[in-house]
Amino acid sequence: MLFRQLFDSESSTYTYLVGDASTRQAVLIDPVLEQVERDLKLVGELGLVLSHVFDTHVHADHVTASGTLRERTHCQVVAGAGGAECADLQVRHGDTVHVGPCAFQVLATPGHTDDSVSYLLGDRVFTGDALMVRGNGRTDFQNGSAGQLYDSITRVLFQLPDATLVYPGHDYHGHTSTSIGEEKRHNPRLAGRSREEFIRVMAGLNLPRPRKIDVAVPANRACGRTQPSEA
Numbered sequence: 669m670l671f672r673q674l675f676d677s678e679s680s681t682y683t684y685l686v687g688d689a690s691t692r693q694a695v696l697i698d699p700v701l702e703q704v705e706r707d708l709k710l711v712g713e714l715g716l717v718l719s720h721v722f723d724t725h726v727h728a729d730h731v732t733a734s735g736t737l738r739e740r741t742h743c744q745v746v747a748g749a750g751g752a753e754c755a756d757l758q759v760r761h762g763d764t765v766h767v768g769p770c771a772f773q774v775l776a777t778p779g780h781t782d783d784s785v786s787y788l789l790g791d792r793v794f795t796g797d798a799l800m801v802r803g804n805g806r807t808d809f810q811n812g813s814a815g816q817l818y819d820s821i822t823r824v825l826f827q828l829p830d831a832t833l834v835y836p837g838h839d840y841h842g843h844t845s846t847s848i849g850e851e852k853r854h855n856p857r858l859a860g861r862s863r864e865e866f867i868r869v870m871a872g873l874n875l876p877r878p879r880k881i882d883v884a885v886p887a888n889r890a891c892g893r894t895q896p897s898e899a
Contacts, residue, residue: 669687680838681700682836688768690768692716693716695767698722698727699732699734704736719743720767723746724748725797726888726889728878729879731887731892734752734755736892746765748774748783752891754889759774772787773787776824777798777821778816778817779798779821780812782812784820788832793825795835795837801834801846802841802851804857806873806875814870815863815867821858826848826852828848830848830849831848831849832847833846834847834851857870
C-alpha cells in the first residue's frame with residue numbers, strides 16, 4: 669500500500685492519498701480545491717490512477733476538490749448520506765468501499781456535522797473532524813450535536829483496537845496522527861469525562877464562526893462546484 673499525508677496550510681487540513689501498488693488504483697481523502705495540481709502531480713509521479721475521492725463530511729472551512737477531481741480524472745466521489753447529494757456514492761454505517769484490494773469500512777460518526785463519516789482501513793482510521801489529536805470537531809453548526817459526537821467517539825471509534833492509528837482531518841498544533849488508545853487516555857475533552865461533562869465543555873468553547881462557511885458549505889454540498897459543469 670502506498671500512503672501519503674498531505675497538508676493545506678491555510679485551512680490546516682490533512683488530505684490523505686492511499687494507493688494500491690498492484691492495481692495502481694488510488695483514493696484521495698478530504699482533498700482541498702487549492703491543492704488539486706499538487707495532488708494530481710503526486711498521483712502521477714507515483715504511477716497511480718485516481719479511482720475515488722472520499723469526503724468525510726460537508727466542510728465549513730475549505731472547499732473540497734472532489735468535483736474538480738471527478739471532472740479531471742472521472743473518479744467516483746464518495747460521501748456520507750445526507751451530505752453532498754452530488755456524490756456518486758452516498759455511504760452509511762457498515763458499508764464497504766473498495767479501492768483495488770483496499771477495503772474501506774464506513775463508520776457513521778455524526779456530531780460535528782450530521783453527515784460525518786470515518787473510513788476504517790485495516791489498522792488505521794480516517795476520522796475527519798470527529799476525532800482529532802487531543803481534541804475533536806466543534807458541534808455548533810450544520811446540525812452538530814455534542815451528545816451525538818460523544819456517542820460517535822465513545823461507542824464507535826473508541827470500540828476499535830487501541831493500536832488503531834488515527835489520521836484526523838485537521839491539526840493546528842503540529843501533530844500528524846495519534847491512536848485510539850492515546851485518545852482514550854489523554855484527550856482532555858474525553859478522557860474520564862461523562863457525556864454530560866463533554867456536552868458542557870463543548871457548550872463553553874465560544875469559537876469564532878468559520879471564515880469561509882458561507883462559501884464553503886453550499887459549494888461543498890455541490891462537491892466543491894459553485895456552478896454546474898459545462899462538460
